[in-house]
Amino acid sequence: MAEPELRSPLAVRAAALAISGGVGALLIRALLVLPKDEAGLAPLVKANLDASGVKNPVTAVLLNFRGYDTMLEIAVLVLATIGVLSLTIAHSDKWPTVAEHAAPALSALARFLAPAMVLVSGYLLWAGEHAPGGAFQAGSVLGAAGILLALSGYARPAGMTGFALRAAITVGFIVFLAAAIGDMLIEGALLEYPADHAKTIMLAIEAWLTVSIAVILASLFISSASPVEELRRRIRGGR
Amino acid sequence: MTQADLYTVAGGVLFTIGLYGLITRPHLLYKVLALNVASGGVFMVFVGVARRVPGPAPDPLPHAMVLTGIVVTVSSTAYALALAKRIFTETGMATLDSADTMEGGEDAAE
Amino acid sequence: MTIADWIFDGVLVLTLVWLALRTLAGGQLFKSVVLYIAYGLLVALAWVRLSAPDIALAEAAIGAGITGVLLLDAAGHMRGSIESRSSRNLRARNQSAEGGEDG
Amino acid sequence: MPLSEWVGAQLPALVILVPLTAAPVAFLGVRLGRPVALVSALMSQPLAIALALEVAREGVLRYEIGGWGAPLGIDFVVDGLAATMILVTSVIGLLITVYASGYFTDQDRYRFFWPLWLFLWASLHALFLSGDAFNLYVCLELVSMSAVALVALTARREALVAAMRYMLAAILGSLFYLLGVALLYAAFGSLDMATLRGAIRPDVTGQAAFALMTVGLLLKTALFPLHFWLPPAHANAPSPVSAALSALVVKGSFYILIRLWIDVGSPSVAPGTAHLLGVLGSVAIVWGSIQALRQERLKMLVAYSTVAQIGYLFLLFPLVRAGGVAAADAWTGGVFHAVSHALAKSAMFLAAGTVLARLGHDRIEGVGGLSRRAPLTAMAFGLAGVTMMGLPPSGGFVAKWQMISASVLSGEWWWAVVIVAGGLLAAGYVFRVIGRFLGREEAGDREADTGRSPRTMEWTALALALGALVLGVAGQPLLDLIPIGAPALVAGIGVTP
Numbered sequence: 001m002a003e004p005e006l007r008s009p010l011a012v013r014a015a016a017l018a019i020s021g022g023v024g025a026l027l028i029r030a031l032l033v034l035p036k037d038e039a040g041l042a043p044l045v046k047a048n049l050d051a052s053g054v055k056n057p058v059t060a061v062l063l064n065f066r067g068y069d070t071m072l073e074i075a076v077l078v079l080a081t082i083g084v085l086s087l088t089i090a091h092s093d094k095w096p097t098v099a100e101h102a103a104p105a106l107s108a109l110a111r112f113l114a115p116a117m118v119l120v121s122g123y124l125l126w127a128g129e130h131a132p133g134g135a136f137q138a139g140s141v142l143g144a145a146g147i148l149l150a151l152s153g154y155a156r157p158a159g160m161t162g163f164a165l166r167a168a169i170t171v172g173f174i175v176f177l178a179a180a181i182g183d184m185l186i187e188g189a190l191l192e193y194p195a196d197h198a199k200t201i202m203l204a205i206e207a208w209l210t211v212s213i214a215v216i217l218a219s220l221f222i223s224s225a226s227p228v229e230e231l232r233r234r235i236r237g238g239r
Numbered sequence: 240m241t242q243a244d245l246y247t248v249a250g251g252v253l254f255t256i257g258l259y260g261l262i263t264r265p266h267l268l269y270k271v272l273a274l275n276v277a278s279g280g281v282f283m284v285f286v287g288v289a290r291r292v293p294g295p296a297p298d299p300l301p302h303a304m305v306l307t308g309i310v311v312t313v314s315s316t317a318y319a320l321a322l323a324k325r326i327f328t329e330t331g332m333a334t335l336d337s338a339d340t341m342e343g344g345e346d347a348a349e
Numbered sequence: 350m351t352i353a354d355w356i357f358d359g360v361l362v363l364t365l366v367w368l369a370l371r372t373l374a375g376g377q378l379f380k381s382v383v384l385y386i387a388y389g390l391l392v393a394l395a396w397v398r399l400s401a402p403d404i405a406l407a408e409a410a411i412g413a414g415i416t417g418v419l420l421l422d423a424a425g426h427m428r429g430s431i432e433s434r435s436s437r438n439l440r441a442r443n444q445s446a447e448g449g450e451d452g
Numbered sequence: 453m454p455l456s457e458w459v460g461a462q463l464p465a466l467v468i469l470v471p472l473t474a475a476p477v478a479f480l481g482v483r484l485g486r487p488v489a490l491v492s493a494l495m496s497q498p499l500a501i502a503l504a505l506e507v508a509r510e511g512v513l514r515y516e517i518g519g520w521g522a523p524l525g526i527d528f529v530v531d532g533l534a535a536t537m538i539l540v541t542s543v544i545g546l547l548i549t550v551y552a553s554g555y556f557t558d559q560d561r562y563r564f565f566w567p568l569w570l571f572l573w574a575s576l577h578a579l580f581l582s583g584d585a586f587n588l589y590v591c592l593e594l595v596s597m598s599a600v601a602l603v604a605l606t607a608r609r610e611a612l613v614a615a616m617r618y619m620l621a622a623i624l625g626s627l628f629y630l631l632g633v634a635l636l637y638a639a640f641g642s643l644d645m646a647t648l649r650g651a652i653r654p655d656v657t658g659q660a661a662f663a664l665m666t667v668g669l670l671l672k673t674a675l676f677p678l679h680f681w682l683p684p685a686h687a688n689a690p691s692p693v694s695a696a697l698s699a700l701v702v703k704g705s706f707y708i709l710i711r712l713w714i715d716v717g718s719p720s721v722a723p724g725t726a727h728l729l730g731v732l733g734s735v736a737i738v739w740g741s742i743q744a745l746r747q748e749r750l751k752m753l754v755a756y757s758t759v760a761q762i763g764y765l766f767l768l769f770p771l772v773r774a775g776g777v778a779a780a781d782a783w784t785g786g787v788f789h790a791v792s793h794a795l796a797k798s799a800m801f802l803a804a805g806t807v808l809a810r811l812g813h814d815r816i817e818g819v820g821g822l823s824r825r826a827p828l829t830a831m832a833f834g835l836a837g838v839t840m841m842g843l844p845p846s847g848g849f850v851a852k853w854q855m856i857s858a859s860v861l862s863g864e865w866w867w868a869v870v871i872v873a874g875g876l877l878a879a880g881y882v883f884r885v886i887g888r889f890l891g892r893e894e895a896g897d898r899e900a901d902t903g904r905s906p907r908t909m910e911w912t913a914l915a916l917a918l919g920a921l922v923l924g925v926a927g928q929p930l931l932d933l934i935p936i937g938a939p940a941l942v943a944g945i946g947v948t949p
Contacts, residue, residue, distance in 0.1 A: 005278035015261035023664075024255030030635055031247045031284065031661030036291065040641045042298040044524045057299035058306070058403045068517045068526050072578065072590045073307045075472070076597055079571050082479060083601035084321040086564040124406070132402035136306060140410035149416055163480065177473060190465040192519035198836040201278045216324060217415050220317040221422065242350055242358055246399060247415040251370050254631065260373030261624060264380055267616065268378055272385055274623050275416065276369045279392045282404075288638040297400050301637065304586055305404045307436045308630065311593050313411050313419075316595065316683050319619050320423040322604060326612045328428045333615055 021047065053198030055130040063202045067191045069205065071180060074173045080167050081216050088223050103218035117145035125210050129199070136173075136207040139213025146218030169219065172212025176205050247287030253280030265334040267323040271316060278312045358398060365391050377423040385420065389413025463503045464515040464528040465537055468577045470495050475570035485566030487555050492570060493542075493549040493876040496695040500542035504933060505611060507535040514583070522583065522644035529583035529646070531937030533700040533787060537580040538924045540791050544699050544798050545573050547912040552692040554906035555809065565605060565690070572598035572696065585633050586643045588708055589626060592672065593758030595765020596622035599701050603689040613781030614684035614822025621671055622680040625705070628668025631740035635661035662717055666725070669712075672705035675729075675766060678735035679759045683743075693800035694751060698758040703790050706765055714772055714783075715939040726769040734870040741877030744882040745884065750804045753881055754797070757840065760874065761793045767855060767867050769780070770796060772942055780935065782859065785854025785936045788927065792847025792920050796839035799916035801900050803833040806905045806913065811897075816885060818900070821893035825901060826911040828915050829888040835917035837882030839924075850931075 008016070045057055045065065052060035062070050123140040128134030179201055180191045187194055193201050257277025261270055282305045289301035327333045368388040375381040389412045396405040459466065474492035478485040507513060507530055515528040530538075550571070556562040575594035583586050600622060604615035633643065639657040642648050652658055674682040682702070686694050713726070740760030745754040750808035764786075771782030807822065807830045808814045823830035839848035852871050923930070935943070 008265060008659055013263050016259050018260040019262065023258060024251060026660050026663060027254065027631065028248055028251040030657045031251050032244070033656050034244075034247070034288070034638045035657075036289065038641045039292055041289075041300050041523055041643075042292050042296075045299055047526060048520070053803075056403070059301045061299050061303035062306060064518060065520055065524050066526055066587075069303075069307055069590050072575075072587070072594060073310050074595050075475075075571065076311050076574070076590070077314045078479075079568070079594065079601065079846070080598045081317045082564055082567055082571075083318045083597065083604070086601060086605060087321045087607065089324050099268075100461060120340045129836070132406055134403065135405045136310060137410055138405075140407065140415055144410065144414055144418075145414075150874075162482075166480050170479060172589060174476055177469070177476075181469060181473075184462055184465060187825075189519045189520065190462075190463070190469075190517045193283050205457065217313075217411075221415070221418055242354070243399070245358055245362060245418065249365060250368055251396075254627070256366070256369045258624075261620070264373065266378075268382065268420070268427055269373065270620055271423075272381060272420070273373055274620070274627070275385065275412075276372060276629055277390065277624075279369075279388065281397065281410070281627055281634065281929060283392065283409075283420060284631065284634045285401045286401050286404065288634055290582060291638070291649065293389065295400075300643075301634070302401050302404050304633075305401075307586075307590065308406055309404065309407050309411050311590070313416055315593070315619070315623055316416055317419055318601065319616070319623070320419050322600075322612060322616050324426045325604075325607065326421055326609075326616060329607075329609050333427050335613060342397050 007203050051195070053193065053195075053202060055133070056128060056134075057130075059128050059134050059202075062162060063205065064191075064193065064198065067180075070096075071173075071176045071191070074176060074212070077213070077216055078170055078173050080218060081191060084220055085223055100228060107152040110148045114149055117148070121145070121210065121214075125206060129203065133149045135209035136213060138206075139210040140217055142214035143217030147221050148216065150222050165215070165219065168215040169212060172205075172209035175208040179205055241291070243287045243290040245291070247284050249285030250280045250285075250287060253277070253283060256280070263338070267326065267333045267335070268320075271319050271323065273317060274319075275298065278308070282308055289331075361391065361395055361398065365395065378427065379421070382417065382420045382424050386413050386417035389417065454842075460502070460506065463499060463506060464513060465517075466495065467503055467542075468500035468574055468581065470499065471574035471577065472569045475567045475574060478570055479564075479567035482563060483559075485563050486559065489549050489566045489570055490553065492573075496573075497546060500539045503530060503905045504535040504539050506530075507532060507936055508929075508933055512578040515819065522650060523642040523647045526582070526584040526587050527644065527646075530581060532933045532935055533571075533707075533938070534580045535708075535936075536787060536791065536934050537703070538577055539930075540794050541573070541576050541580070544695075544916065546796055547777050547837045547916055548692050548695055548798065548802070550908050551695075551805070551912040554908040555690070555692055555805060556899070556926055562605060562690075565602070565693075567606070568598050568602050569693075569696070572602065575699055576704055580707060583645050584643050584647060585636060585648065589630050589633060592626055592629065592705065592708070594703050595701060596626065596672070597698075599693075599697055602624055602693040602730075603685050603697070605693065606688075606690055608688070608896060610684065611688040614681075614688045617681045620687040623679075625671035627669040627926070628671070629708075630668075632661040632663075632665030632668065634709050635664070639756050645711065645716050657719050658717075662712070663725075665712060665728040666709065667748070668731075669705045669709045673709065673765075674759065675732055675761060675762060676739055676759065678731075678948070679736065679762075680741070682694075682759055683752055683755040684803075686758060687749065687751040691751070691801055694755070694805070695801035698755070698801060699794035699798035702758065702762060702863050706762070706790070710768065710824045713769060714941055726747060728775050729766045729868065730770035733763040733769075734867070736760060736763030737870055737874040738763075738877065741874060741881065744881040745877070748817070748918055750807060750816050750819065750885065751801070753816065753885065754800045755825045757800070757878070757881060758797060759884055760796065760878070761789075761840070762790050764793075764852075764855070764871065764874065767859075769856065770864065771862060771867060774858070776861075776866070777892065778858045778861035779942045782858035782937055784931055784934050785851050785858060788854065788923075788931065789851035790824045791930065792851055792866065792923050793922035795923065796836040796846075796848065799809065799832050799913050799920065801835040801907065802841075802913035803836070806909050809909065810901050810903060810905050812900065812902070818897055819888050819896065820891045820897050821889075822901075823889040825898070825903070826905055826910065827862045828914050831888075832917040833889065834882075834886050835914070835921055837878075837886065839917075839920040840882055841878045845924040846921050848920070848926055849928055850924050 015163040121138040124133035125138035183192045254277045257273045260273030285301040285305045289297040292298045372384040393405045393409040474488050478488045513530040517526045559722045598617045639649040744753045746757035768786035772779040823894035839846040842848040842852040854866045
């Protein structure tokens, strides 16, 4: 049985058409007349790139010029994870094992792919300094490797419980925060890296971010991906 | 019309499609999908804007903002999906009407 | 920009719009999610075209990859869920208990 | 450098960093949540007060994050408005923290409350201090994400669905806002609000950016008719969360809205829209109050009262356009209303939470005679009601007085009519509850009362209600603080339309 094709009433659809049509017209009209000569902040970024400590301008913006944005963005990620955990494992505090008996083909694939993904992730982290890449790309590839292993029954994430899991989730954010506060003590402003060590500090932050992002992305999937029956049982039992 | 214009306008169209889907589809998963489609549109506007800068290298600032946006979006998507799944487990429904048939809430302090 | 470039970009943009429409107009959860993943990958391609390799990588990995996995999992959970306003809890419960299948 | 000097220079960063550091610690240690939150709440008080004093003494402060300086970097900007909001958030946050430590008796089940709450607190501070349009987007997301997760904390069906509705509205609001940021950056080349102020033009792009951002922020502030998500979310959240949402969270997006309209875009970007906002605010006052009158559950009543009270905030937009003394009055009065509403509304929700804790329900019909069994709670609700109605000597009275004065001065007397009518309607729903509190007990009401209401819960609600009341007689320091560094339009240099 296919899912029934049931839609909103005609009135809702007409209203939606009017609203989205109006918004779209307003938006596209504005997009068509954007000024051609506005260079934005690109020249400023270029002029200060040498002082930032890295050669990739996107990394310079993300970790130095607007590092504060990135720190708060990691907070969003941590926050979402806490939210997901509060909806799923508030009582057991464990990662459920997703697949106990995985398909052999998937297991074989995972055995082959996972180490390669770890390598790619390491490369992306290192490359971010001067070429496309960085903590987010590296962390998501590593996280994907974790999901693949969990799906194929290889990972034993259930063994990683409690404090270790929470520490891995927050370590990137905490290192970032510690760097920010350290800069306040040494240089006098939040996230003002000492000029000689900017590159090292950013790389350290990125390395820990990679770990956290990987664990977060994997746990967002693993902690919520348990069979429906299992979840039901747990909810009933928990009340 | 430049290449950048083509993509910014396309971003506007994609946002509009997502907005329409969000309003019209009652199913929670479709609502989340619609928001993701719309986010893609918004990001495309940013990347298009970055490309308008004369010269070979685009403006890195919108790129950094989009990267932030992608991470924020996956965070809220993950949470919204967890919420939707929990609603489905609790009510057997996957729409925002799920609360309508229920008795008045009694929030006992715990 | 050569003519070939224009054609490529034009086709890419039109495909994106078509995928967005198909994703949101569909009635089958799994199919829509797969279409969305394709959408995410083509968005990444668009960003390669716009000389934004950093975010193209991130979009492919996070936007299409991780989000796609999360969506697929959610679609699996919500198998048999329906959009109807008139059919109430009971019917929906029965369906999910039977594990009503999906397109 | 002596420590006191260092702290003085780092104040804007420190008010954010204290709760922002406490949040992951509260998450890491299973039993650390409550003590860490209390320590963070106590540490925030002297910092917030010192920041306000610093602004009162030195005027507007700017803090360059990373030492780059805007527009390349991000700046904190602390003016009188920001310092006021930080101060209010800190005071209310402390009382909510104390209340919550008595409210959540099952500390293990609700242990995620503490990190989520601390993140919410930190992100509100970050939002009030940010001087950067994109950074504000990230702050908005932080606020929404933590607020939604807090609403869903009980995992009751109604709470889950309300959280979902809230989440969808919040994400959509953020996307609208973000589109506006893209347009502003594309057209005017900066994200720094102060730089944008000088660069902005009322052309097609500027107007579209403002329209999109306004719609997004109205959705998040829940101005009529975009309020649909608010009542269920605020009513079904755990009561300390309801208090934080109604008192502080809706003010966050409103705060960006006034920064954008009155500071960055004033007054040329979208003439006429200010009056539309005023009209919507007026409808919200009337409609929200009438809905509040019709509710059967206490927390729903209080939530609809929030829909109404948000309406007053939007009278600010037409009133400041008059310029001169009227604008100054409207600015101070509007912000003062936000402050006194924050205190009074959190008192009401906390009192309602105590009712729930005792009775296990919050049906207004069933609270008969509670004033004799829980006099402090009934008194807290009643005193908060005085501010809600705008009666002297409350803070609500001072705020409304200033706004009425502004509307008379500007010649737009009809806003005054709306303000007075809103006060009468508020009296209606407040007295409906008070009447039941004082009224006869129905059979079984007393038996249903568990009598469980720790002193921390009763006293914190009363303290907030008293605070709202005292604001009316001792609010002068705040009234002096609010206009510091106010936008040109409000500071009397503005143009008359």
